[in-house]
Amino acid sequence: MATNQSQENSNYALERLRGLLASDQLDSDGKLPTERALALMFRVSRRSIRRALEVLAAEGQIWRRQGSGTYAGPEQDDWADHVETIVAGTNFMEIMEVRLRIEPQLAQLAAMRAKKDEITRMRELALKIRESDDSDSRELWDGALHRQIAQSASNQFFLTIFDVINRVRQDEAWRLIREKARSANDTLSVSHAQHAMLIDAIAAHDPAKAGEAMRQHLLMLQERLIRQTSMDTAGKGVLSDAS
DSSP: OHHHHHHHHHHHHHHHHHHHHHSSOSOTTOBOOOHHHHHHHHTSOHHHHHHHHHHHHHHTSEEEETTTEEEESSOOOTHHHHHHHHHHTOOHHHHHHHHHHHHHHHHHHHHHHOOHHHHHHHHHHHHHHHHOOSHHHHHHHHHHHHHHHHHHTOOHHHHHHHHHHHGGGGOHHHHHHHHHHHHSTTHHHHHHHHHHHHHHHHHTTOHHHHHHHHHHHHHHHHHHHHHHHHHHHHHHHHHHHHO
């Protein structure tokens, strides 16, 4: 009988913890109360709380940091801090150089390995980009498309490298430069057409054509970015002279 009661308490604790994770009651860093506090809060044993937390950890809903506590969300690691340092110490030209070396290779591998549902997803994401009516939405779906291509390459190490590069997309200064470059003349329409050609090459399982399509797409973006930053620099010079 005690075993049944313990099981009922564990299930109850799990249900209450799921509710807590879905609420906005946690601190901004996502830290959960201690096991003791949770046991008192839900009026169950600490053993029931511990069992429920084990289930949530296995699901990836929480993670534990030794000596610090339990946190909501997927497990974090020190690599995130290293990425922040990388982002702070680079610039868009360096990023574009790396993208030009990495992403055409990913496109080639995607052309060799992409599954039908992954290609369908690429077309859906390209449509989302076309339908976006603001820069934030365009950046969101553009990043999702490029990551889907990287993911379809089925190479986890390549994908990890891509994710480090892609982290720069979240930097506000980088995003503003990109949006200025995209808004110039026919850049958006050219970009849409290039995305379509790239996905068609992947769907045709033509690695050479897919790699070249990605290379041309990135070269176009690089050229527009250089032009935009040159204009910004010249504009600042004019303002400086005027003052």
